[in-house]
Amino acid sequence: MNIIDLTAFRCPLPLVKVKLALKQLKSGQKVRVLLSDPGSKQDVPRFLKKVGYHHEIFTLDEYILALEITK
Template sequence: MIMIIIDLTAFRCPLPLVKVKLALKQIDTGEKLRVLLSDPGSRQDVPRFLKKVGYHHQIIQSKESVLALEITK
């Protein structure tokens, strides 16, 4: 299984959410996407979006400097 990792720690809201949405369109059902976020707004917005649209996701790492999410399409 292929896992795509996207480091979005250099970006500020709303760009990480936009990039996550675009990445999810590019992967097939069953594939995984790992996203790294640091912006406080994005750390809230991205998981909220994933829950709203029904993507299974889990927090892999949650530190003050970075939040790592693993998303299964």
């Protein structure tokens, strides 16, 4: 599983990078995404739910949110 650390980026760049990463995944593959920007921590899960990607949310600490996304 690939891990994409987007904690250094501010909204909307993490959402754009997640969309690009999902295009490269094959069906059944997983990717873990790390987010710290408050806007991205809301926008990325909302986008995944809207388009129907299965994802699990993990809170690593009070600042970092990890998403495990399955295509």
